[in-house]
Amino acid sequence: MRAIIFDLDGVLVSTDHFHDDAWRALARRLKISFDETACRRLRGVSQMAALELVLEQSPRRYTAAEKEALAAEKNTAYRAHIAGMTPADVADSTRTTLRSLKRRGLLLAVGSSSKNARFILEQTALTSYFDAIVDGNEITRSKPDPEVFLKAAAKLDVSPAEALVVEDAAAGIRAARSGGFQSAALGPDAAEEGLASHQIQNLADLLALV
Template sequence: MEIKGVIFDLDGVLCSTDRFHFAAWQSLAQQLSIPFTEADNRRMRGVSRMESLGILLEKADRAFSPAERASLASAKNDRYRALLAGLSPADLSEDTKQALATLRAMGLKLAVGSSSRNARFILDRLGLADFFDAVADGTEIARSKPDPEVFLLAARKLALPPARCLVVEDASAGISAAVAGGFAAAGISTAKDDERAVFHLANLSDLAALLARG
């Protein structure tokens, strides 16, 4: 397996904005008098905003029209972006910084493949806006993970075939997307033990050593 490019999911891999998602969804849930737990929040990991809203509204005592759902999703995103404004380069771990620098020094092409429509905003806040060779995000795709569209787009932007790219993911939906698109996958965090992954990472710094071995 000759890897020429690495495509990273953003949230949960390069950084963690889970606390901001939870706070924003919890605020909306309280507004609607719907219970919302950490377990509900974990179910939303790796899926689109509208799918996440559907998870929250499973506990609602009434149905919501498409227009109402769109308004609720927009309100959640406004709250989330307000919280994201507090992100800074200090939120990027030393392990992540070192791993990215090492992979770059190895001559690999690097990309972000995220279903989030806020990916570029997050990268900017982290000081990574100009670091990656390509960014594919939720503003450019019609289908979110587990569909492979975002990873296929990232690979095209890198001018590499899926077979020459490794996807790094922390969610089952992301591993599914990688496999469906013909990519090798590395699992980290909650996806570390996914049997479909070819690499199982305790942290990102493990990745360079594994790729160096070929």
């Protein structure tokens, strides 16, 4: 194993609650039902794909231009939340694990569907740990398509067989599997389909795998 590719939200940082709050606010304004089950369906998919899932509950149809405006509205609310993130929002154990992996000579990358990934990494002072970053601005197909992980591997100049993907969402594990990567499922959502190569309870468990 030469490289590890990390999803961002739910793996390196916890911003799911910010996403949930922003989607809830949008759904409330549109008078669309949105509960915890709906929240879980949105994990690990792109913003536009998530919007389509939210709008499934709407009695009306939206044009492409209206959808773009709704996505922008949600993103504005989300960025207002993450603008307040600081290095303190990253667990000490996460930084310790990243440093240990770097010392072992492993290449590290972030592969995230979020278009805000670089902003979050900068806000939390994580950017310097990674040799490559691929985010939602660089892909055309969201997870479970493996595009984001394949591009990250290409930037690291490693093959999928030489890289481990760390994910907290089932869609991400499916993406890793279809791309030919080994995967580590962090938490129950990622492990529920039984497709991951490994299951871990926290990032420090990676040190026993590589």
